[in-house]
Amino acid sequence: MNILLFGGFLGSGKTSVILQVARYLTAELSALQLDSGKPSLVIIENEVGETGIDDKILKAEGLNVRELIAGCICCTLNAELTVCLNKIQEELSPEWVIIETTGMAFPHTIAETITKYGKGIDSLKTIVVADAERWDDLSTIMPGLIEEQIAQANVILLNKIDCLEPEQVSQVAEDIKRINSSGHFYSISAQAEVDPQIWRKVVTNGE
Amino acid sequence: MVSDQDLLKCSTKHSDPAIFSETYSLALLEKVKSERVKQALTQWIEEIRDWTSAKACFVGHIKVFVEGQENLWLSSTGRSISSQQSQGWSEWFLDRATLCVTVIVFGTTKEALKETVEESLKTCFNTSLPNMIKGF
Numbered sequence: 001m002n003i004l005l006f007g008g009f010l011g012s013g014k015t016s017v018i019l020q021v022a023r024y025l026t027a028e029l030s031a032l033q034l035d036s037g038k039p040s041l042v043i044i045e046n047e048v049g050e051t052g053i054d055d056k057i058l059k060a061e062g063l064n065v066r067e068l069i070a071g072c073i074c075c076t077l078n079a080e081l082t083v084c085l086n087k088i089q090e091e092l093s094p095e096w097v098i099i100e101t102t103g104m105a106f107p108h109t110i111a112e113t114i115t116k117y118g119k120g121i122d123s124l125k126t127i128v129v130a131d132a133e134r135w136d137d138l139s140t141i142m143p144g145l146i147e148e149q150i151a152q153a154n155v156i157l158l159n160k161i162d163c164l165e166p167e168q169v170s171q172v173a174e175d176i177k178r179i180n181s182s183g184h185f186y187s188i189s190a191q192a193e194v195d196p197q198i199w200r201k202v203v204t205n206g207e
Numbered sequence: 208m209v210s211d212q213d214l215l216k217c218s219t220k221h222s223d224p225a226i227f228s229e230t231y232s233l234a235l236l237e238k239v240k241s242e243r244v245k246q247a248l249t250q251w252i253e254e255i256r257d258w259t260s261a262k263a264c265f266v267g268h269i270k271v272f273v274e275g276q277e278n279l280w281l282s283s284t285g286r287s288i289s290s291q292q293s294q295g296w297s298e299w300f301l302d303r304a305t306l307c308v309t310v311i312v313f314g315t316t317k318e319a320l321k322e323t324v325e326e327s328l329k330t331c332f333n334t335s336l337p338n339m340i341k342g343f
């Protein structure tokens with residue numbers, strides 16, 4: 001299994017990004033597995049609140065979704081995530097698993113757990129979606145959370161760049177690269193269709 | 208059972224947001240065009256946004272999903288409202304659907320958020336669809 005672990009603050013656009021990545025994976029990379037009868041992609045959704053919404057959006061697209069609700073997988077549902085992941089590996093052994101964390105979670109904490117206890121994992125990539133539109137507000141109001149989410153990400157997607165002027169986008173990009181200089185960085189607007197070449201780079205190693 | 212409030216507090220080590228998360232069965236007295244439901248929900252998001260702004264609160268996110276024969280997804284972070292819908296949404300006439308809402312706001316209490324959200328939801332539906340709501 002190749003795992004894509006998505007993080008990023010509330011409202012940054014994780015679900016919109018995941019919808020596009022899921023479409024890309026389903027169409028471009030997993031055609032060979034379609035005959036097996038098993039899904040080539042499974043999505044694990046972790047949401048705040050009793051009522052799941054993101055899982056319904058993804059299911060409406062025909063995607064295979066497992067929910068972990070009423071808890072956060074970076075703390076209270078840590079063990080449940082590992083159990084869920086290992087069950088998916090045993091029952092379906094999909095080529096890809098996407099995990100959407102809550103907007104308040106620390107993805108690197110989850111990545112550590114998965115690396116330690118997950119079975120059958122071929123690769124694990126942490127992808128953090130940053131909100132360009134609210135970057136200034138979030139950097140001021142909760143800098144610790146935002147920086148910690150971004151600092152150890154393998155990939156950073158600066159989303160909603162359509163809401164800013166190009167020079168403002170450059171400034172935010174600089175701020176982000178100061179926090180994490182080694183991660184692959186892409187500027188996108190998931191409101192519209194993103195160039196599939198970006199998704200190819202995101203899910204591979206940027207080649 | 209640990210509440211959502213406690214969970215977020217423990218997971219973030221930061222602020223303590225108020226969370227409202229509810230599922231409603233929306234029942235109307237007769238079939239109406241889906242766009243009228245969208246209009247009511249858009250107005251509702253705008254009212255929540257204005258309320259948070261007036262109270263100097265910070266919106267985590269506001270999300271709405273209408274689930275039925277067709278689907279509608281609205282979301283906002285307190286600025287613009289983004290909207291996505293299934294292909295046949297605009298032509299759909301409905302008299303019932305499931306309505307899922309989640310509102311996360313920093314700087315207010317769970318009780319104040321619940322009161323505002325529920326009151327505003329009723330007002331918006333009664334304004335956009337007067338005498339049409341059979342149940343929530």
